[in-house]
Amino acid sequence: MEYFLSLTITGLVMGIIYALMALGLTLIFSILGVINFAHGEFYMLGGYMSYFILAVVAGLNPFVAVAVGGLIIALIGLIFELGFLRPMHLGHIERPAEYAILITFGLSFFLQNLALATFGPYPHRPPSFFEGSVDLGIIRIGADRLTASLLALALLAVLLLIINRTWIGKALQAVSQNKDATAIVGINPLRMNTLAFGMGVGLAALSGALLAPSFSITPDVGAVPSIRSYIIIVLGGMGSIPGSILGGLLIGLVESFGAGYFPDPSRALNYKMVFGLVIFALILLFRPRGLFGRREA
């Protein structure tokens, strides 16, 4: 029972961070109708950003570095959206759905190679938020990981507030429901697209920056978190915000229990992702619209 509880806690701690990253993907999908195949690379860049900000500005508070890093990456996202995704929404691109897949995957290829050329293949690890580990009664958990998780939880709460309570959030929701109607009431859907893409990749970057002290950063570090996010949004239902949060927690639990109860502990970690793929296949077989998806997929 104690083991079960400790696995639950580890699963939830990681699940919250997974949810944060997947929420970024959901935000982009629900507003732009685009799946960002470069999501993992923004996660990776977020980690590098906070590493280099801390390396350049000595003595800076690491949380400030995380925030500034996330902001810079969000700006890069805005610029990419303006240059490469907006033309799609202006109708300048033939077969936009195909274009969206290819251009974001192309961006991922470009960014990953850029990181490899600039930073090299060796892992970089920013300094810890807090040293040591925290005793939660049943289980000791790394202080960095717990900090990351609590911050992710706070960010999720702030984000939900923004989406549900502010003008911007309501405008975003409106665009995700009906672009034309939104334009009629005076909201520019194109601006909302840019904003949503920036926010979405910013969330990926923040997740990367939050987890960088626990798992160091390499140019290919984004692959696993991004694939996990893809599984989460399909599980939660494409475009559903509660879906991606619940999906994130569920995948966190599945990975934790899957690895915890795997018969051969030495290989358990390798199979964590396999459970995700099995879940992906099962959803497609039995409930293609996921937990909270709109009925259309």
Add this chain to the structure above:
Amino acid sequence: MTANTEGTSTQSTGNNSTGRRLWFSTQWVVAVIVLVIALIAPLFVQTYWLHVLIIAYFYAILASSWSLLAGYAGQFSFAHMAFMALGAYTVGLLGRFLRLSTAPTGTCAEVRLGNLWLVLLNAVGDNCLEVGKANMPVGTLIYHPPLVPGIILGILVAGLAGLAIGALVLRFRAAYLALFTIAFSEILRTLIRGEPQITRGDHGLRVAALFPDTISRIPYYYTMLAILVASLLFMFWLARSRVGLFLRAIREDEEAAAARGVDVVRYKVMTFVITAMLAGLAGVFLAHYITILSPNIMVLPQMGLVIAMAIIGGVESLLAAAIGALIIQVSLELLREFEAWRLVIFGALLIVTLRFARNGLLAPLMQQLAGVVPRPESRREEAAAEVGEEVRV
């Protein structure tokens, strides 16, 4: 004045129809020139460049088969390198774990085939063949299995994986295929890395050479070239058949094609399986050429490279995609001094090509040679109209 206008209009339509024929013939002229150069290349280049070209042909098979799926059928798979690796690892694992023996070992799992025993070695613990040898009669011969059945099996395994994924995912929007294949590809790689007792993981799995009696690369060169030419011819035939027409109709407008009576899912799955098998074919011969496999052959940047080759060449033309692969692979060698920056350049080129030259950089060039100006806006109606006729027949 009126006559003049009439003249221009007839001329332009005339141009269009002859232009189409010309475009195909130019494509064949280019193909024949490239083929002749490829056939005599071993006379002029050193072993090292022969190796570069063999790998370039390997990429050309992958880029052109990916473009059959993407450019003709409009389906974007990120598992092409995974299918390639499935083919490669199938032959590698068969070579590692299967033996033929003239006497039963008594210690391994084995089946009798005529007067031989097919022996399955164990992955964990003492080598059962070595243990069993003590009790086997003197003069017992133990062989490695022949390569051809393994090659066929490797291609079939890739095709079966393609069938399973295609049947599962191709009922949904294009994004689902991309999502599922990217997950499948990375997770398969993690599995191969994570089971070193079976696959040898990052240590590398040794594979038998296709031509063990020679150190020359020339036989490999002609083998890979022959496979490339054969796959291209097969894909040309497929693309110009009814199936190719259906695929283009599906790409332009899936619902319209379905309404016209095209069994959309069936043709998509069929193409997916065919391209998976072509990727498996490339992988099988890569394995028997480089003779050592590691999971790194299927990392996503490798997939990205193949996509860059196809897109920069021209994803809607099989030949342009193949030549794009050759040019990029050779340039990667020529630009060696730029190390990791080479792929950054091609990554940037990929994005710019996607944004500003959807038909790629080579395909329009090849069309220009033929003096044909592409008319993208009319293709949709053309494909729809042609399918309509075809289906009514």
